[in-house]
Amino acid sequence: MLDNKKRKLLSTYKRWRSRINPQLKELRLSLYVIRRSPLALVGLGIIAAFILLAIFGDFLAPYNPYTLNLESRLQPPSFIHLFGTDELGRDVFSRLLSGAKYSIEIGIIVLAVSIPLGSLLGAIAGYFGGIYDEVIMRTTDVFQAFPSLILAMAVSAALGPSLQNVMVALIVVWWPPYARLVRATALSIRDYAFVEAARSMGASKARIIFQHILPNSISPVIIRATLEMGAVIIWSAGLSFLGFGAQPPSPEWGRLITEGRLYIFQAWWITTFPGVAILLVVLGFNLFGDGLRDILDPKLRRVIEVK
């Protein structure tokens, strides 16, 4: 009886294995490709560490990042305070750990909103062409006509300084390049025979966009997104540094640098460690983005597969 059940389970599992086998093979190849690129692995490691810090930073911090301790202010790095203390005696290491979550949160939310928005608008512009194309592309022109940092500053200044408004400001700046990128691919894909075939089969316009245009133009977007995750983090830190984003006493990384700026000659550690943290994270995303480009490049893949 039990044996029968077991056998049944086993055969279901086998069938499932054989069904997902092609996907598994692809995955294995992807892992192989990324293993061959040590820099991408380093990037992946940094990103993983960063994400873990963002999730568990508050628990790992040895001190409360908000507690003032005026007796031990401006302490240099030591075993008691790993990265020293700031002008109000707060532990820089703890603040750094606790601030990691802001950066990742902004990065993810900004990209999660601006990529779908930009891609969809780009696909519409590219597929329908004509007046749609004209309106959407001229809108992106307007956004791109401003130096983007100035535009982001203007938007967050108009909305008032807060972390949410920095996100809004970054989304406003971030979507136009994606719209242009997807539009360019959509323009070539809309003339493919399979799009015409889908139309001849009675597919609706929405279906063609979501089923044929978007999936086929998404891979440059993914590569750009990983490369830009670092950029979003730099920008959000930059805006916070300029006073538009997180407000004191929030330990956002850009904020930490601003606060330490006044003491840079007496206490280099307040600004240096957050700066290095930003540098590392951005570097991690860039390295990984490069590796991902190799994975998603079918030509390069083929070469490796043959070898």
Added chain:
Amino acid sequence: MEVRDLKVQFFTYGGVVQALDGVSFKVNKDETLGLVGETGCGKSVTALSTLRLVPPPGRIVEGEIILNGENLLEKTEEDMRKIRGRAIAMIFQDPTSSLNPLFTVGFQIAEPFIYHQDLKKKEAQKSAIKLLESMHIPDAERRARNYPHECSGGMRQRIMVAMALACNPSLLIADEPTTNLDVTIQAQILELMKEIQKKHHTSILWISHNLGVIAEMCDRVAVMYAGNIVEIGDVKTILCEPAHPYTRMLKECVPTANQKKGELTVIPGTVPNLISPPAGCRFHPRCREPTDTCKKENPIMVELEPGHYVSCWKYTQKNDKMNSGDD
């Protein structure tokens, strides 16, 4: 299906291209009508027009396309969408690029079921596999999980045929479906299409420039030249006793096995520029026996024998003389 006096024009920067200039034909139930002609004579535009999918800047300016008693040109875009794939389906020339590389073939064959029969994904998938089996594809269930790049050209074309047939259309438009396949696969696809036609009583509009395939597949043939149908009739009549000078020259171009080595026969000249087509009969610059009338006036379609129509002044004048002689 009947097409009456269809005119399609492309509004380009260089001028108005008169791609179709009053094309009329009829595809009867259960019948295969072949459409032959040189590249650029308007075969594919005719096919796309019947689905109302002429790509911009092209537009259907005049005419009627009547399917089951209804004029398709008066339909709304939404109604048209429901007709495409259900009442009229099309098989494209190139099976390689006609499938989306990112989805399994089973998924793609299931699509028309989802559009037109409101089936759930799972049921649609089952119908897709059944359909593949009816296309004589071995191990259909496994094949359905393949991606297009994992299938051979013949397999892909069979998948395209399956997709087109998913909703049992009353008219199937085949736009050179065997051009890119090698001869043995061609034969298989032709057999398959014949079998399907017998089973489902589908009318087929078969577009090709391969007279051999036409002879094999079609009941009647329409010959197109520069946006006009110049001759239409029974496949035997057209291929054995062509009346129009163009059809004759087209037939002479087909090399035969016992032909001596040497140059192939060609029709001198090229397809005319359709922005400013030649006055009168559009074929007269390349015709062997043009008369003054040919250069001035458009010929009229005349019925030589029952069901065999030709548009050439040669026959019109003969008929006139015969008529006057009778008087």
